[in-house]
Amino acid sequence: MKALVCDSYGPTSILKIKDIKKPIPREKEVLVKIHCSAVNDYDWSMVRGKPNIYRLLFGIFKPKHPIPGMELSGVVEACGVGVTNFTGGDTVYGDISYYGFGSFAEYICINENALVKKPRNMSFEDAAALSHAANLAWQGLVDIGKIGQGMKVLINGAGGGVGSMGLQIAKTFNCTVTGVDTGEKLKMMEEIGFDQIIDYKQQDFTKNGEKYDLILDAKSTRAPKAYIRVLNPGGKYVTVGGELKRILQVVFAQKVRKKPVYLVPLDANKDLDKIQNLYDSGKIKPVIDGPYPLEKTPWAIQYFGEGKHHGKVIVSPLQYG
Numbered sequence: 001m002k003a004l005v006c007d008s009y010g011p012t013s014i015l016k017i018k019d020i021k022k023p024i025p026r027e028k029e030v031l032v033k034i035h036c037s038a039v040n041d042y043d044w045s046m047v048r049g050k051p052n053i054y055r056l057l058f059g060i061f062k063p064k065h066p067i068p069g070m071e072l073s074g075v076v077e078a079c080g081v082g083v084t085n086f087t088g089g090d091t092v093y094g095d096i097s098y099y100g101f102g103s104f105a106e107y108i109c110i111n112e113n114a115l116v117k118k119p120r121n122m123s124f125e126d127a128a129a130l131s132h133a134a135n136l137a138w139q140g141l142v143d144i145g146k147i148g149q150g151m152k153v154l155i156n157g158a159g160g161g162v163g164s165m166g167l168q169i170a171k172t173f174n175c176t177v178t179g180v181d182t183g184e185k186l187k188m189m190e191e192i193g194f195d196q197i198i199d200y201k202q203q204d205f206t207k208n209g210e211k212y213d214l215i216l217d218a219k220s221t222r223a224p225k226a227y228i229r230v231l232n233p234g235g236k237y238v239t240v241g242g243e244l245k246r247i248l249q250v251v252f253a254q255k256v257r258k259k260p261v262y263l264v265p266l267d268a269n270k271d272l273d274k275i276q277n278l279y280d281s282g283k284i285k286p287v288i289d290g291p292y293p294l295e296k297t298p299w300a301i302q303y304f305g306e307g308k309h310h311g312k313v314i315v316s317p318l319q320y321g
């Protein structure tokens with residue numbers, strides 16, 4: 001089978017699609033024929049081994065998981081001993097990061113608990129795009145942010161996967177939503193329905209006099225006090241990711257100084273039932289960039305890393321042969 005193999009850290013230009021042996025499912029594993037996968041921040045960090053601190057997670061000298069990719073949709077082709085949730089032919093999707101990586105390939109063997117059944121009306125592209133970003137956005141806005149009807153919400157890093165899903169989830173609560181991002185994403189953000197758009201290269205939303213009930217951040221770059229300053233009384237700041245230093249400051253400010261700032265610890269796939277309900281009722285639809293053929297995955301990871309993407313970048317081993 002074909003797979004993107006990353007056996008040493010380096011620039012995306014050294015990544016190669018190789019022919020490797022098709023895996024055989026072990027106990028509790030399913031063999032999935034992958035239809036779509038999505039590019040994530042983890043892939044951009046994993047292939048380059050940067051920032052260095054991530055090597056504690058991905059492997060000190062080289063990646064522990066030689067095939068990147070942490071989201072997928074596809075069809076179960078075979079089941080290992082002890083699999084109870086699926087049978088051959090089931091369509092599935094999920095964020096597999098709790099159980100490993102490896103979705104930039106034609107096939108994967110993965111623990112059955114990494115996956116859920118894909119509803120028939122959900123396309124393979126949408127399923128791959130939803131599992132990680134929509135779940136993070138849900139957990140940030142609903143579980144931790146306690147979003148309420150008609151709140152004034154700001155999403156920072158709004159043009160990416162979490163931001164575009166966060167907007168649509170917030171709109172189901174009739175919130176007024178401001179999005180912060182830059183470049184070509186601003187047009188897409190206007191099209192998908194942000195009420196107000198701020199180009200972070202032109203304006204600092206923490207200094208323009210506006211205040212919010214809830215801030216969801218996909219790219220924390222400031223000290224917590226800057227965000228707290230622009231919260232209405234009772235407001236919350238919730239980050240899903242960003243600069244490590246800022247994330248550590250958020251955790252300290254919450255746990256030690258009892259400030260209303262929070263980090264989302266991802267619970268992979270937990271809220272996909274709610275996401276599916278919103279998808280079924282037409283209330284959310286991921287913004288798809290692609291699909292691009294598996295052969296273009298090194299390019300797609302670079303494209304993502306340079307911030308040229310809109311929403312979720314999808315790659316597929318089925319596209320274009």
Ligand SMILES: NC(=O)c1ccc[n+]([C@@H]2O[C@H](COP(=O)([O-])OP(=O)(O)OC[C@H]3O[C@@H](n4cnc5c(N)ncnc54)[C@H](OP(=O)(O)O)[C@@H]3O)[C@@H](O)[C@H]2O)c1
Nearest residue numbers: 041157159160161162200218219240241242264265266307
């Ligand atoms: N909490 C957890 O358990 C967990 C688990 C996995 C991943 N994560 C994190 O979750 C986040 C995923 O977000 P995502 O998939 O939506 O990423 P994404 O698609 O890369 O979107 C982030 C957006 O923020 C923009 N941006 C960059 N710098 C900015 C700035 N200073 N101000 C405002 N916007 C800025 C980016 O623009 P450019 O593309 O132009 O830079 C991009 O459009 C990542 O930070 C990831 O590390 C969290």
